Amino acid sequence: xxxxxxxxxxxxxxxxxxxxxxxxxxxxxxxxxxxxxxxxxxxxxxxxxxxxxxxxxxxxxxxxxxxxxxxxxxxxxxxxxxxxxxxxxxxxxxxxxxxxxxxxxxxxxxxxxxxxxxxxxxxxxxxxxxxxxxxxxxxxxxxxxxxxxxxxxxxxxxxxxxxxxxxxxxxxxxxxxxxxxxxxxxxxxxxxxxxxxxxxxxxxxxxxxxxxxxxxxxxxxxxxxxxxxxxxxxxxxxxxxxxxxxxxxxxxxxxxxxxxxxxxxxxxxxxxxxxxxxxxxxxxxxxxx
Amino acid sequence: xxxxxxxxxxxxxxxxxxxxxxxxxxxxxxxxxxxxxxxxxxxxxxxxxxxxxxxxxxxxxxxxxxxxxxxxxxxxxxxxxxxxxxxxxxxxxxxxxxxxxxxxxxxxxxxxxxxxxxxxxxxxxxxxxxxxxxxxxxxxxxxxxxxxxxxxxxxxxxxxxxxxxxxxxxxxxxxxxxxxxxxxxxxxxxxxxxxxxxxxxxxxxxxxxxxxxxxxxxxxxxxxxxxxxxxxxxxxxxxxxxxxxxxxxxxxxxxxxxxxxxxxxxxxxxxxxxxxxxxxxxxxxxxxxxxxxxxxxxxxxxxxxxxxxxxxxxxxxxxxxxxxxxxxxxxxxxxxxxxxxxxxxxxxxxxxxxxxxxxxxxxxxxxx
Amino acid sequence: xxxxxxxxxxxxxxxxxxxxxxxxxxxxxxxxxxxxxxxxxxxxxxxxxxxxxxxxxxxxxxxxxxxxxxxxxxxxxxxxxxxxxxxxxxxxxxxxxxxxxxxxxxxxxxxxxxxxxxxxxxxxxxxxxxxxxxxxxxxxxxxxxxxxxxxxxxxxxxxxxxxxxxxxxxxxxxxxxxxxxxxxxxxxxxxxxxxxxxxxxxxxxxxxxxxxxxxxxxxxxxxxxxxxxxxxxxxxxxxxxxxxxxxxxxxxxxxxxxxxxxxxxxxxxxxxxxxxxxxxxxxx
Numbered sequence: 001x002x003x004x005x006x007x008x009x010x011x012x013x014x015x016x017x018x019x020x021x022x023x024x025x026x027x028x029x030x031x032x033x034x035x036x037x038x039x040x041x042x043x044x045x046x047x048x049x050x051x052x053x054x055x056x057x058x059x060x061x062x063x064x065x066x067x068x069x070x071x072x073x074x075x076x077x078x079x080x081x082x083x084x085x086x087x088x089x090x091x092x093x094x095x096x097x098x099x100x101x102x103x104x105x106x107x108x109x110x111x112x113x114x115x116x117x118x119x120x121x122x123x124x125x126x127x128x129x130x131x132x133x134x135x136x137x138x139x140x141x142x143x144x145x146x147x148x149x150x151x152x153x154x155x156x157x158x159x160x161x162x163x164x165x166x167x168x169x170x171x172x173x174x175x176x177x178x179x180x181x182x183x184x185x186x187x188x189x190x191x192x193x194x195x196x197x198x199x200x201x202x203x204x205x206x207x208x209x210x211x212x213x214x215x216x217x218x219x220x221x222x223x224x225x226x227x228x229x230x231x232x233x234x235x236x237x238x239x240x241x242x243x244x245x246x247x248x249x250x251x252x253x254x255x256x257x258x259x260x261x262x263x264x265x266x267x268x269x270x271x272x273x274x275x276x277x278x279x280x281x282x283x284x285x286x287x288x289x
Numbered sequence: 290x291x292x293x294x295x296x297x298x299x300x301x302x303x304x305x306x307x308x309x310x311x312x313x314x315x316x317x318x319x320x321x322x323x324x325x326x327x328x329x330x331x332x333x334x335x336x337x338x339x340x341x342x343x344x345x346x347x348x349x350x351x352x353x354x355x356x357x358x359x360x361x362x363x364x365x366x367x368x369x370x371x372x373x374x375x376x377x378x379x380x381x382x383x384x385x386x387x388x389x390x391x392x393x394x395x396x397x398x399x400x401x402x403x404x405x406x407x408x409x410x411x412x413x414x415x416x417x418x419x420x421x422x423x424x425x426x427x428x429x430x431x432x433x434x435x436x437x438x439x440x441x442x443x444x445x446x447x448x449x450x451x452x453x454x455x456x457x458x459x460x461x462x463x464x465x466x467x468x469x470x471x472x473x474x475x476x477x478x479x480x481x482x483x484x485x486x487x488x489x490x491x492x493x494x495x496x497x498x499x500x501x502x503x504x505x506x507x508x509x510x511x512x513x514x515x516x517x518x519x520x521x522x523x524x525x526x527x528x529x530x531x532x533x534x535x536x537x538x539x540x541x542x543x544x545x546x547x548x549x550x551x552x553x554x555x556x557x558x559x560x561x562x563x564x565x566x567x568x569x570x571x572x573x574x575x576x577x578x579x580x581x582x583x584x585x586x587x588x589x590x591x592x593x594x595x596x597x598x599x600x601x602x603x604x605x606x607x608x609x610x611x612x613x614x615x616x617x618x619x620x621x622x623x624x625x626x627x628x629x630x631x632x633x634x635x636x637x638x639x640x641x642x643x644x645x646x647x648x649x650x651x652x653x654x655x656x657x
Numbered sequence: 658x659x660x661x662x663x664x665x666x667x668x669x670x671x672x673x674x675x676x677x678x679x680x681x682x683x684x685x686x687x688x689x690x691x692x693x694x695x696x697x698x699x700x701x702x703x704x705x706x707x708x709x710x711x712x713x714x715x716x717x718x719x720x721x722x723x724x725x726x727x728x729x730x731x732x733x734x735x736x737x738x739x740x741x742x743x744x745x746x747x748x749x750x751x752x753x754x755x756x757x758x759x760x761x762x763x764x765x766x767x768x769x770x771x772x773x774x775x776x777x778x779x780x781x782x783x784x785x786x787x788x789x790x791x792x793x794x795x796x797x798x799x800x801x802x803x804x805x806x807x808x809x810x811x812x813x814x815x816x817x818x819x820x821x822x823x824x825x826x827x828x829x830x831x832x833x834x835x836x837x838x839x840x841x842x843x844x845x846x847x848x849x850x851x852x853x854x855x856x857x858x859x860x861x862x863x864x865x866x867x868x869x870x871x872x873x874x875x876x877x878x879x880x881x882x883x884x885x886x887x888x889x890x891x892x893x894x895x896x897x898x899x900x901x902x903x904x905x906x907x908x909x910x911x912x913x914x915x916x917x918x919x920x921x922x923x924x925x926x927x928x929x930x931x932x933x934x935x936x937x938x939x940x941x
Binding site: 006007008009010011013014015017018019021022023025026029030031032033034036037040089090092093095096097098099100101104108110111112113114115117118119120121122123125126127128129130132136164167183186187190196221222224225227228232241242245246249250255258259262263265266269273 | 670671672673674679680682683686687689690691692693694696697700748749750752753755756759760761762763768771772774775777778779780781782783784785786787788789790794812813815816819823848849852873876877879880884894897898901902905909910913916917920921923924928
Binding site: 203 | 359438
């Protein structure tokens with residue numbers, strides 16, 4: 001039932017029935033809005049919300065102004081540190097989950113899923129309350145005669161918050177990759193004389209490496225584009241890219257520059273994904289050989 | 290004794306995988322743990338490797354109690370069922386892995402790796418990656434990787450199960466040859482009796498966590514300890530019977546399944562009148578046409594060890610033909626007849642009347 | 658932690674879940690994840706303006722929530738948007754999944770890529786795109802009656818939710834045996850009829866998972882809504898955000914607790930409805 005236009009797999013009528021609405025929707029409410037932003041990034045403001053698209057690269061040139069480069073660099077460092085800490089914290093958790101009994105496995109999964117499904121704002125707020133100067137943590141430090149420490153509105157708070165929020169993002173994919181690992185590889189390594197740590201570093205991690213890369217990316221990308229966490233937990237010096245973009249659109253009213261910034265962020269995201277796709281393809285090619 | 294299991298029990302929750310097993314294995318043996326799936330043989334092997342910990346009992350290797358000794362400190366190495374060849378290392382790196390851990394100096398390591406690869410005929414594959422190897426080659430890598438450490442015991446978990454039939458036959462001979470060459474004690478788990486009988490010097494047959502019989506392959510087949518063993522190894526016709534006469538040089542057993550008594554040419558241990566089982570293997574029964582002279586029984590009891598019957602079905606298997614024969618006693622008996630000459634119609638047709646008879650040392654009497 | 662309690666005596670070397678070091682690691686992770694949330698819930702019942710010392714149990718803060726018209730309005734908005742967005746997301750998401758699974762067509766790769774983009778691009782990028790689109794290019798009419806005035810937000814929510822449904826449904830479709838559909842056709846069903854009778858029942862668990870995912874992500878969203886919302890179309894998270902900016906108060910605790918309770922209930926219902934395979938559809 002192939003039709004002339006190269007649609008195959010079923011009748012044309014059936015194809016258009018399922019394809020038309022989502023395609024038109026995506027075009028109208030996603031592709032068009034993004035394209036407009038993209039066009040705006042080559043324009044300049046004329047008035048309050050009026051923009052003319054002139055094809056100027058000025059906005060992108062401004063992104064490379066040291067002030068903004070610094071913010072990009074800081075965002076990358078925050079996201080990178082978050083991912084690294086999440087990986088270190090999350091790997092043992094995923095390991096325990098993989099080797100737990102069925103019942104414990106389900107409960108550990110549920111325990112990490114619930115925060116994952118809980119409102120991001122609520123979670124960030126919960127952390128605020130705990131880290132305040134008059135919060136719990138300082139209260140606890142007070143008991144042992146330390147503090148109080150100014151934790152909220154610092155870079156420390158931002159990274160802690162990002163780790164807190166993104167931990168499930170890394171545990172879930174780590175678990176699914178570890179769960180697929182052939183256990184006899186671990187047993188073989190132990191049998192050949194290696195200890196547990198050596199086995200983890202020389203056998204487990206190299207074998208599940210593609211899965212670890214995926215997990216890292218699934219944590220890094222949302223962390224890089226975070227808006228709420230640095231906004232609520234950070235101080236004046238802990239802004240990330242998203243906060244700058246927000247300011248251009250909501251307060252500074254420099255839409256073209258905001259558009260250029262958001263496309264730079266998008267390019268970074270897409271580059272990270274392309275890098276993963278490449279790594280995956282390399283692994284696939286290796287498997288084929 | 291190189292390996293000693295002393296009253297070893299392993300429970301998983303309420304399931305008893307291994308139930309109070311005691312077993313000795315000597316240096317240089319090719320020992321096989323045989324049994325149906327779930328009988329505990331793999332658990333026993335894994336406890337020897339240290340991959341499971343016994344719930345009760347002791348395991349000694351070379352006189353040393355292995356309790357608390359982790360797998361990486363035991364003088365045993367294992368060939369895993371899935372081979373567990375590390376996919377991110379070359380063949381040579383896989384084989385060298387254990388030696389690196391033992392900090393064997395580089396020169397010695399290289400020569401031992403080369404030697405091990407030569408032993409399993411993989412010399413030319415040293416720098417290949419595992420995903421470029423066939424299943425049989427991966428298994429050789431696993432074997433070389435374990436043997437290169439010169440373990441006191443090599444453990445093999447279903448080593449041939451993942452190979453195709455032709456390769457399996459070839460590997461059988463080769464594994465036995467390698468064992469003779471290196472002289473290391475092999476302990477192999479298998480569910481395939483042919484594998485165990487062909488390769489092992491001694492077998493332990495297990496069922497439901499307990500040892501049924503530990504014996505040479507020949508003894509396992511010819512002198513089974515109980516019905517389970519008799520039935521698991523090969524094919525056997527088993528009849529419930531009563532022990533009628535028990536003398537030092539012969540015994541007589543009566544069974545409702547057969548018209549004639551069964552005469553055994555040796556004494557047995559059992560009280561007269563006891564409920565026993567008698568078994569006769571299909572190839573130990575001779576079949577003659579009904580119109581030929583009636584076969585004579587043992588001199589002491591001419592009417593014993595023979596029964597008339599009718600062929601119900603036949604299955605031509607090439608080397609032999611397998612018949613299901615309905616006896617006048619009302620039971621089905623399996624009989625194999627060798628196809629000694631070529632013939633256009635190698636099987637007798639259904640409905641043919643025949644006589645079955647057997648020698649006094651053919652049947653085996655079982656107490657349990 | 659009783660759960661992992663097993664007789665240490667006969668644990669094997671791979672029993673990582675039974676090792677003390679790893680168990681305490683897990684315990685610390687869970688304390689880190691749950692302590693802030695637990696303290697948030699606890700102090701929503703505290704009989705004091707301060708949220709640090711326990712002064713006795715009260716429902717007062719919940720009472721105040723109930724009498725705060727703006728908050729109730731925002732709450733109603735959120736649930737309405739989530740409900741509408743879920744229905745549309747499941748419909749659109751399933752259609753797109755079937756189109757991608759079943760058909761080959763020119764531009765399939767592009768369609769596939771575009772539909773995955775909303776999942777991966779940073780929320781802020783989509784937020785500003787929606788701001789510009791509904792702000793100047795295609796302004797949503799200002800003074801429509803409720804709930805039509807929520808249109809812009811709802812459309813934005815559908816746009817970022819339905820690709821999630823597509824991912825989940827597509828994963829499920831991979832396990833569909835095409836011969837079942839062919840059997841239905843062989844027995845006389847039309848193409849669409851066969852899809853409805855055979856394919857949809859197979860997809861049920863994925864549809865449930867997708868619906869939950871769409872509902873939760875709509876209810877959860879702050880960033881995109883923040884950019885799309887007008888002064889009169891405030892959702893619950895946006896409202897809470899404006900309260901949070903001021904300070905930590907028991908009212909916010911109570912409001913957050915309500916939101917959390919909804920999420921937990923949804924998660925548990927979802928898990929109950931389809932075992933644990935939410936997890937497997939969740940991780941891409």
